[in-house]
Amino acid sequence: MMKIKLIEDYDDKQKIARQILEALPEWFGIDEARENYIKESTDQLFFAALDENQVTGFLCLKETSKDTLELSVMGVLKEYHRHGIGKELFLNAKKLASEIGYTFLQVKTVQMGHYEEYDNTNHFYLSLGFKEFEVFPTLWDEWNPCQIYIMSLR
Template sequence: MKIKLIEDYEDKQKIARQLLEALPEWFGIEEARENYIKDSTDQLFFVALDENQATGFLCLKETSKDTLELSVMGVLKEYHRQGIGKELFLKAKRFASENGYSFLQVKTVQMGHYEEYDNTNRFYLGLGFKEFEVFPTLWGEWNPCQIYIMSLR
């Protein structure tokens, strides 16, 4: 497996669409999925490749001069639990540290609402993220937004 930074707009869009459409449990709301695809083209975009097949990707966006947000991430289900998400994250974390950022943040649905998102929460906690704040209605009352943070110092 190889992790690569993608800069081409069309490649980003193609990879994001392919992977997010294959993950309806997390990206089943078409409007939200289309926004992730569109937004990913302007963000730092890392892809995991097995041979030449994209198996996962991760995007970072700057939310302040000190903070990058892991804005979207997806790994094909058949590649889950093989370390791909962790490798993508470690590459992104290294990039953030080397470029002078102090924090990483990520938003997801709060633990205890959906099994798929409970697994996502455990993944982020396992990477070393810490709970920062919950916004109960940011995404609607059925999807309370959990924000996790990580210091890079």
């Protein structure tokens, strides 16, 4: 039985983030970036998906303004992709963001049409109801144009 849990312990956050992100090199293969996600996750709202006692995925939200939270990092173990875990993580995070009083959610990813893995990610965010906001062609670098999606919580 899958369960979504808000994680508050610093060490648990680091352990879960490391376990999931290291298992997803297609998205988190750059060591410096992965370590940064792990470090930053400890100060963010952190949701974990558990199947029995096995962690299968996580999602973090960070405040980018008094009105907006960013889905800053998310990962689900590959063998659990397409089982609704990412959606459940997101729905729990969205509910809490709304209850706390935020107005918007945003997420950044590589623009559609550059890499198959990220095209799947784009389709996932669109399926959740995110809308295209803006593309920054060189925010990260010229090979990874940054697509920003937004969603109203009102």
